[in-house]
Amino acid sequence: MRLLFYIARRIAWLFFVIFIVVTITFILSHVVPSNPALIWAGPHATKQEIEKAIKELGLDKPLIVQYLIYWKNFLTGNWGVSIHTRRPVIEDIKTYLPATMELAFFAMFVGTTLGVLLGLISGVKYNSVIDHVCRIVSLEFIAVPMFWLGIMLQLVLAYKLHLLPLTGRYDPELAAATGFHTITGFVLLDSLLEGNIPMFIDALKHILLPGLTLATGPFAIVLRVTRASVLEVLGRDYVRHALSYGLPRKVIMFKYVLRNALSPILTVIGLEFGYVLSGNFVVEEVFEWPGLGRYVFESILNSDYPAILGSVTVIAIIYVIVNLIVDIVYALVNPKVRY
Amino acid sequence: MILKICDLRVYYFLRDKVVRAIDKIDLEVPEGVVFGIVGESGSGKSTLAHAIIRLIPPPGRIVSGSIFFRDLDLVKLSEKELNKIRGNRITMIPQDPISSFNPTVRIGDQLLDVAIHKLGLSRREAAKIIIEKLKLVRMPSPEINMRKYPHELSGGMLQRAAIAMALLPDPDLIIADEPTTALDVTIQAAILKLIRDLVDDLKKTVILITHNMGIVAETCDKIAVMYAGQIVELGDVYDMLSEPLHPYTRALIMAVPRADREIERLEPLVGEPPSLSDIPRGCRFHPRCRLAKPICKREEPPLRYLDSKRAVRCWLYV
Amino acid sequence: MSISSRLIYWLRGALNTLRLVRQSTLAFSGLCIVSALAFIAITAPYIVPYPEDIGAIVHPSLINKPPSLAHPFGTDWFGRDLLTRCLYAARVSLSASLIVVLAGVCIGTIIGLIAGYFGGIVDEVLMRVTDAFLSIPSLILAIAIAAVLGHGITNAIIALSVTWWPWYARLVRGEVINIRNEVYILAARAMGASSWYIMFRHILPNIAGPILVNASMDMGFAILAIASLGFIGLGAVPPTPEWGSMISAALQYGLDYWWELVFPGLMIFIAVLGFNLLGDGLRDLLDPRFRTGRGVPRI
Ligand SMILES: Nc1ncnc2c1ncn2[C@@H]1O[C@H](COP(=O)(O)OP(=O)(O)OP(=O)(O)O)[C@@H](O)[C@H]1O
Ligand SMILES: [Mg+2]
Secondary structure (H helix, E strand, O other), rough: OOHHHHHHHHHHHHHHHHHHHHHHHHHHHHOOOOOOOHHOOOOOHHHHHHHHHHHOOOOOOHHHHHHHHHHHHHHHHOEOOOOOOEEHHHHHHHHHHHHHHHHHHHHHHHHHHHHHHHHHHHHHOOOOOOHHHHHHHHHHHHHHOHHHHHHHHHHHHHHHHHOOOOOHHHHHHHHOOOOOOOOOOOOHHHHHOOOOOHHHHHHHHHHHHHHHHHHHHHHHHHHHHHHHHHHHOOOOHHHHHHOOOOOOOHHHHHHHHHHHHHHHHHHHHHHHHHHHHHHHHHHHHHHHOOHHHHHHHHHHHHOOOOHHHHHHHHHHHHHHHHHHHHHHHHHOOOOOOOO | OOEEEEEEEEEEEOOEEEEEEEEEEEEEEOOOEEEEEEEEEOHHHHHHHHOOOOOOOEEEEEEEEEEEEEOOOOOOHHHHEEEEHHHOOOOEOOOOOOOOOOOOOOOHHHHHHHHHHHHOOOOOHHHHHHHHHHHOOOOOOOHOOOOOOOHOOOHHHHHHHHHHHOOOOOOOEEEEEOOOOOOHHOOOOOOHHHHHHHHHHHOOOOEEEEEOOHHHHHOOOEEEEEEEEEEEEEHHHHHHHHOOOHHHHHHHHHHHOOOOHHHOOOOOOOOOOOOOOOOOOOOOHHHHOOOOHHHHOOOOOEEEOOOOOOOEOOOOOO | HHHHHHHHHHHHHHHHHHHHHHHHHHHHHHHHHHHHHHHHHHHEEEEEEEEHOOOOOOOOOOEEEEEEEOOOEEEOOOOOEEEHHHHHHHHHHHHHHHHHHHHHHHHHHHHHHHHHHHHHHHHHHHHHHHHHHOOHHHHHHHHHHHHHHHHOOOHHHHHHHHOOHHHHHHHHHHHHHHHHHHHHHHHHHHHHOOOOHHHHHHHHHHHHHHHHHHHHHHHHHHHHHHHHHHHHHOOOOOOOOHHHHHHHHOOOOOOOOOOHHHHHHHHHHHHHHHHHHHHHHHHHHHHHHHHHOOOOOOO
């Protein structure tokens, strides 16, 4: 019951944040620019196009009416037309979002798993060689710019050594040869479900470099947080109690230490998702990954504001939803959570 | 002898000082007794208990000495060999039951961990034994409470769960660190009786740490009195209570009000125990001792055996 | 206290801090990197080998030449010396990041002070908005703002500043609430000191430590953010050298001219690492709570 109440409160919060995001984009598109019609219709718009934008957005009406119209458009999926693709923004987002999400989830999964495992080892083997190596590596991963790391990996592993594909999401020829069609938009998932193993391996090869590049962020942060949390838990009485019974190492490490160290790790996983989503904006460009990040990159080149604002709104909402899920999981794993 | 401690020293090495929590302790615990260890808070009782199973956390360390469990020197054993003794032949009842259970795992599962991993039982057998032991320590409705998380149980119930856990592997030696502090008086008496029975009927050995002289008188066969990281007096409980020698022991016993003693003879202890990182020269008790002589300020008294059972660390008896 | 004794007192404190910083190798290397960068940033126009290459200039004979003695970092697509541009970019990046962090600290401190000090409905409203901002990835928000404001480093700075404060607001508010009810604050209030006076005189000095630590770490992240914005075309406009936009421009020419990709990125990496190390070290110094590993058993 209390859990349900808690979830309801978190969902209410979700709506509040969406409200703030939409308000910010409204301010950015209607209040900040001196000529909002130009923002909406693009810098090279004809007179008619500008007239149309003024009418559609109600720019001749008071600001509060414009705001309400903006909300109506937002809720009905009328997010404007992209200036460089000439398609409705919401259609473009539907096309590009799955690739971004696939990359982001892949990076989160790899980074978090490795981060938790190495953080646990680093904490348990406190002050050992492996601990020092982990700390230094994580410090450096935090400091390295993602797009640059991506370029360097690309330069060495793909361009010079030809170990992995340079760019793209999969080999289109292979896709044609094996008759691959994506249903969910997640290539890895679809190829696996269809039992198309060559395609799956090809997609895996393609996602490896951008995925690992993006994974460095969550890896480094999760490692640091796990280590600190594990160190804290190791000093607790219940760990000593378990140790005094000589329970097997594995049981103590996972059931007594890691399980209790999990709360801060979960919190940071939610935050890291934002890091990965921001990273998408630069990494997708480097690896020509056909996702939303690359779409925004090109929109910026073309001063395509409806596309930029629409994409940013979607990314922000996804981030908030992911954090909502993390919060709920947090409440579920922690029997003592104070809502 | 089930346990023989020789010249044990355990120090905590802090950044700017050394806390000498255990300093030159010699102790022999015979088989089949309840051996009481009494002392004020901070005198090093828990540290001694943890040292026996070698769980002194850094920056603490066993600096020197040996701890013989039967004929094994626990100080010299490898972790692996130690883990065959911990939770099998020696178990411990922790001082604070509330913080000593994993908050994210049900109580029953924590007991199961011990039964499954240390005794190699199947889940079903383990559950049966656990219920049995929980009934033994008078846990109310054990089947239900097993399925609860630690924060859903009271301190007293957790205390009993901890005791049940210590009894699970049928150990030779149980170290009980203030096992009855969280219990109310009636259950306290029952638990103490249980401990007595373990020793009397099953010939187990219990080291009972407490600061309560009443519990000592009721339950223990032998006691050692600790003061500032050292043993100041030890002997059979009857001798100690009827004729305490060390001024500190006397003060402890006098502090317990009794009907057969006149009020005037209550001599309260004055002052504070010394900081273990800044121990006074000479006898550690001399700043609080009414009978202190000049030598007490200069030299530390040795622990002197008056007969085969009784020893005292005081210049009055040299 | 006289001026001179005050000065001596202050100097002694500074020396002590320096000694402590030296005890931690990592923090000390961070301090060295940051000092070196600051020196480069301040003196860049005078110490770079080819000052004219900072601007828009083409040396047709030098285009895309690999590193050599005359050009240790090689030359770029206009034949300009890359070392010159990389060093000068430190000036651009560091000053931009400094402004972003300072703006973030100022806005955040003011909001946090107001929320924490007045409490009640003011606190509630301010903190809800702060939390909402914290619930949105700040770089993504900055991208939207910078895109609307238009290209240019100034707009990038504004965009980042606007999104940088919520963290500080939370931090400052927390600290204010912690110490609001301490005796000396209550005493100052009872003696009739004004709210603003109390805030600045008594509360700010207490929270200077955590702010300093976070600001140092944040300098690193601000450098990264500026570089990322530059990379996606929202930072400095050519010919102003800026690490992120240098890499992005070089990428247009493919991966063959590796030096044009490697060195600017290396500069970002070193700069960010320097500030992170310094921040980490400062935190250890100022807040011993973070020195973990006490009482940890070996398992
Ligand atoms: N991890 C530690 N680090 C530093 N000093 C410690 C640590 N643990 C214990 N000590 C010190 O060792 C001394 C003995 O502590 P110990 O816990 O053994 O006392 P105790 O007799 O069990 O007291 P109580 O009756 O309160 O449980 C105390 O002075 C304490 O401050
Ligand atoms: Mg104790």
